Amino acid sequence: MSQDSQIPLVIAASTNNSVRRRGRPRSERIHQAILQAALAIVQEVGFSELTIEGIAARAGTSKLAIYRRWPTKAAVVMEAFLDQATSKLPLPFPDTGSVVDDFRRQMRSVVKLLTGPYGKLLSTLLGGIQIDGQLAEAFRSRWLEPRRMETKRALQRGIDRGELPPEIDLDALVDALYGPLYFRLLFGHQRLTTKLLDCVVEMVFDGLTSK
Amino acid sequence: MSQDSQIPLVIAASTNNSVRRRGRPRSERIHQAILQAALAIVQEVGFSELTIEGIAARAGTSKLAIYRRWPTKAAVVMEAFLDQATSKLPLPFPDTGSVVDDFRRQMRSVVKLLTGPYGKLLSTLLGGIQIDGQLAEAFRSRWLEPRRMETKRALQRGIDRGELPPEIDLDALVDALYGPLYFRLLFGHQRLTTKLLDCVVEMVFDGLTSK
Amino acid sequence: MSQDSQIPLVIAASTNNSVRRRGRPRSERIHQAILQAALAIVQEVGFSELTIEGIAARAGTSKLAIYRRWPTKAAVVMEAFLDQATSKLPLPFPDTGSVVDDFRRQMRSVVKLLTGPYGKLLSTLLGGIQIDGQLAEAFRSRWLEPRRMETKRALQRGIDRGELPPEIDLDALVDALYGPLYFRLLFGHQRLTTKLLDCVVEMVFDGLTSK
Amino acid sequence: MSQDSQIPLVIAASTNNSVRRRGRPRSERIHQAILQAALAIVQEVGFSELTIEGIAARAGTSKLAIYRRWPTKAAVVMEAFLDQATSKLPLPFPDTGSVVDDFRRQMRSVVKLLTGPYGKLLSTLLGGIQIDGQLAEAFRSRWLEPRRMETKRALQRGIDRGELPPEIDLDALVDALYGPLYFRLLFGHQRLTTKLLDCVVEMVFDGLTSK
DNA sequence: GTATAAACGAGACGGTACGTCAGGTCTTTCT
């Protein structure tokens, strides 16, 4: 899926723009080094301990090279995350013939993602979102929406097969399924386990299917 | 309910301690001025833009007067929020005789809270939680847990009356009910409405009760 | 001569001000450390290579401690110079009974000063004067004017004794005597020697006295 | 007088070099634009506020185009000044038959120059000289020395005619005459007037001639 | 009543990071 061309880039940091600018082009090597450094640091010490100077030092470049590309450290981290997210974190829906099984499996990989190193990163980004509107928009359009679309497609298969009632509020259903997972991730009051997701799937789908 | 005495205070900021210290006592006026200033600033510019110096300036006092009372800015804000929260934001559970109705009503006031001015403050604090561990712990112990306890008590009434199966995972159920609301609050991908909570309540409880 | 109280301080960096300011007083130790560091660096590498960060590092203090006291690095150096100048560089006029001899001797010590380490510093400061008006005013009032007053007093003795005609323009005479010395110092086209001063004294005084 | 060929060019920036280089020739238009921009800026804000980037911006060219021609900003300004100086500021010595009259007249035009707009520029350059050794050397060889040579020639005429004693130290005499003028220009303690020059000429020459 | 203990405002202190600027060098495309 050629996602990059479809989704409007909120963050104007694209280097491989076809309309060549004059002057020396920005180094792709530096671009990547900055993103990697930012990712590494944020996972080591968290967002608030992350500094532009630290990124520059680790990436072997200068602060200015960073400021030339992104306006805030939040934007850097977001880009770094999305770079990884779209390529390495697929979270695919299987098509087992049973909607419930499809979700049980996919949500299992979501839980795995959220409890791993990217979970910390994600919650950090969500922290940034509460403050920065641009960041929020970028996050929604580049991470959340693509994922919700796919989720709705999986649910639609269930409706088409008669497993789910056709009049259901898809948006509410998606929130009911994933909301509890992120709830635990963000509040941290309890460990996020597969047991939770099993409970949620059971409650939500049994309520819908048993009618 | 004498909540303040039950819950162990993480933040040792109680002023009206009966064991009078020698020397000049801390000014209650200053105490309140600091909390008000912190609350105002955090609502205006968010947690990360909040500074101790800013609070001191707005409160017409000195940094030291703040540090004497709280160790971090997170603690100040949390105290300020909780002052408001415990007094002005009751979110009570009615006892209608039907668990589902009890929750439908209570969650309606939660939605009202989250969509009002305190919703912004809450999401700001949740943003801060992702960054500041101390803030997170204070938030959980002084806001979240008391609320969860009360919620579980309301659910227990349902179990006792036979409305809910006794073997259910209460924690998972609480997350299933409230998670979707906070999900929308924090991601902002859709408006948080009472329609959502009706859908969630229907899905979750119908799934459990219809068996 | 209690110079410090007479001359109005252009640079408001005086610490031993009798009108106590509120808050923690500025450290005299740091004050001195900054001045010494500035003096040392300026003599080693010159004014343009001097940086505030360098001064702070050498003085074992912070940039802010410097900015709190002086607005520019020029002001720091000026203060440092004047501190030394007023205490350690006396350039006294003897009273031999002969004006010409008085000047020959005093100017000899001026030449010695200008060709020594303070000569480099002085020319540096004169460079700064061309750029910074405040600096210029400070230099004139705290270094130049006291010196000119003393010089005129020495000349007056000559007039009183009948060695010099009473109608002479004292300011022009002072410039005629010292101008050539500073001319060589600043343009650096020729070495500044005692021979020059002897020539100048001879030309100027012989012209005046032989009438 | 073919000055350009006599004086060794410290600054290798000559454009109308007869030995044609290969490739596209440097634009004379740009050359002039840079010099004009430099001159304008230095007169507006002084040497220390002058930047290469500022010159490039004002001249509508790039930094590299400047670096291709001059090694330092000092060199640019010096070239700009000398361009003006050699063409528009002649300061000629008349040959009236009387050395004293010759100097009185020539120095009058010097005073006029120093008190006009070029006086400010000159003092700025002299400020730069104290800081930048290269600038100093360029200034001496291209401005000062030619002027001193001419001055000495004028004095020699006086010696040849018997107006001045043949054994005098010409360098000291030149400094005695012009030093006081520059002294006032650079220290700014008194206005630079023709009265001063009259006094100086009288003192210096009367001392020498009356023997 | 008078110590005395602590809070108070004010602000200096050594730090760290900020975001900007200019230096001087380089790489690319255009002319």
Place this chain on the structure above:
DNA sequence: AGAAAGACCTGACGTACCGTCTCGTTTATAC
């Protein structure tokens, strides 16, 4: 091959807050 544009690394700029530390003053209790 020069010109312009602009990226590059470097390093200093002046500022903002941090959390701590004097100061001199004020306000309570405790002796």
